[in-house]
Amino acid sequence: MEQLLSVGEVAERAGLAASAVRFYEAQGLIAARRAESGHRRFRRDVLRRLAFVRVAQRVGLSLEEIAEALSGLPEDRAPTKAEWARLSRGWRARLDERIALLEGLRDGLSSCIGCGCLSLRTCALSNPGDWAATLGPGPRYLLGDASGPAPAGTERKKRTGRG
Ligand code: FES
Secondary structure (H helix, E strand, O other): OOOEEOHHHHHHHHOOOHHHHHHHHHOOOOOOEEOOOOOEEEEOOHHHHHHHHHHHHHOOOOHHHHHHHHOOOOOOOOOOHHHHHHHHHHHHHHHHHHHHHHHHHHHHOOOOOOOOOOOOOOHHHHOHHHHHHHHOOOOOOOOOOOOOOOOOOOOOOOOOOOO
C-alpha cells in the first residue's frame, strides 16, 4: 500500500511552510490527490521534486524553467532513475551556463567586468572608452565576452568564467 503524506508532513520533511507546498501545487510543480475528507494527500516522491525545485530556485532558475523540466516526468507514479537522468541531461547546458556565470561573479568582481562604469583602474586597460558597449548591453565580460579590443590581426578568446 502506497504511503501518502499530508500537506503538513510534506512541509515538515521538505523544510517548507505548508503554504509553500500549496503554492508549488498551484503552480503545477507537484500534484496531490484528494482524500475522502477532501484533504490533500501526496505521494512520497513529491519530496524529491520539492528538493529539486528548492535547489533549482536557489541557483536562480525560474519557476517556469523548473516547471518545464518537471513536465517531462510522469505524474501518476514516482519517476525512475532513468527519467531523472533524462531531465538532468536536458538541463546540462543550462546548468553549465549558470555555473560559468556564478564562477565569473565569484572571480571577476575585483577586475573589470565590462559594465560601462569605467570606475576601476583596470577599466582603462580592459575597457578603454567603454569598448565593451559595442558588444551589447550589460557586464559584457561577466557574460562571457572577451575583454578589450583585440589587437589588429588577432582574435580574442571567449571567457568561460572558469579557471
Ligand atoms: S568595471 Fe565597469 S567598466 Fe570596468
